[in-house]
Amino acid sequence: xxxxxxxxxxxxxxxxxxxxAANARPPVCKLMDYGKxxxxxxxxxxxxxxxxxxxxxxxMKLRPKIxxxxxxxxxxxxxxxxxxGDKVKITIMFRGREQSRPELGFRLLQRLAADVEDLGFxxxxxxxxxxxxxxxxxxxxxxxxxxxxxxxxxxxxxxxxQGGAPVxxxxxxxxxx
Numbered sequence: 419x420x421x422x423x424x425x426x427x428x429x430x431x432x433x434x435x436x437x438x439a440a441n442a443r444p445p446v447c448k449l450m451d452y453g454k455x456x457x458x459x460x461x462x463x464x465x466x467x468x469x470x471x472x473x474x475x476x477x478m479k480l481r482p483k484i485x486x487x488x489x490x491x492x493x494x495x496x497x498x499x500x501x502x503g504d505k506v507k508i509t510i511m512f513r514g515r516e517q518s519r520p521e522l523g524f525r526l527l528q529r530l531a532a533d534v535e536d537l538g539f540x541x542x543x544x545x546x547x548x549x550x551x552x553x554x555x556x557x558x559x560x561x562x563x564x565x566x567x568x569x570x571x572x573x574x575x576x577x578x579x580q581g582g583a584p585v586x587x588x589x590x591x592x593x594x595x
Contacts, residue, residue: 424449424582473561475554477507484524485515489526495531500537500557510551523551528558 419427424447428435434452437445476499478492499506508530510523511549525545534555541556 422546433579465576469562474504475505475507477509477510480526481511481513482516482519482526488501489530496530496534496555497537500534500555501559501564502568503561505541505557505558506538506555508553508555512549517533517549518553520546527551528577 424435426447431449433449436448436450436452436455438448439446441469478496478499480489480492484492496506496508508527510526512520512523516522524544525554531540537559540553540554542552542554544551544553
């Protein structure tokens with residue numbers, strides 16, 4: 419169709435004439451509301467960014483001679499981080515004479531990894547770095563899956579509070595957003 423006729427048709431329907439494929443012979447054009455198209459593509463991009471998750475590395479610091487209760491508290495934090503889908507960097511700090519006994523730190527890291535085995539895996543094995551020993555744990559669950567589960571649990575709690583029919587609830591603690 420000639421360009422003049424296409425422009426006339428676009429004006430008649432109060433639409434825009436948008437070139438879709440410039441390199442094609444003849445060039446391909448489309449009648450559309452270009453403002454609406456730009457708005458919808460911006461909304462799709464915003465929705466994609468909203469559902470996107472960036473990985474965060476949380477850090478937990480321990481000492482080789484840690485009290486059992488303190489160990490349980492720190493382990494609880496590591497469990498929470500892994501449930502949220504975050505990686506956890508565990509650092510054991512050695513001071514003074516403790517530096518001559520790195521096997522204590524290694525055993526502590528192995529014990530912690532065994533305790534949270536169902537939630538995460540050892541991403542990088544324990545290695546000595548000066549006065550510190552470092553190990554990284556990665557979650558079995560992806561961040562997006564953890565976020566989706568947390569949203570479902572939150573919706574279930576909200577429905578329950580409002581007196582609606584109880585929605586199927588998971589037995590895991592919700593992740594904080």
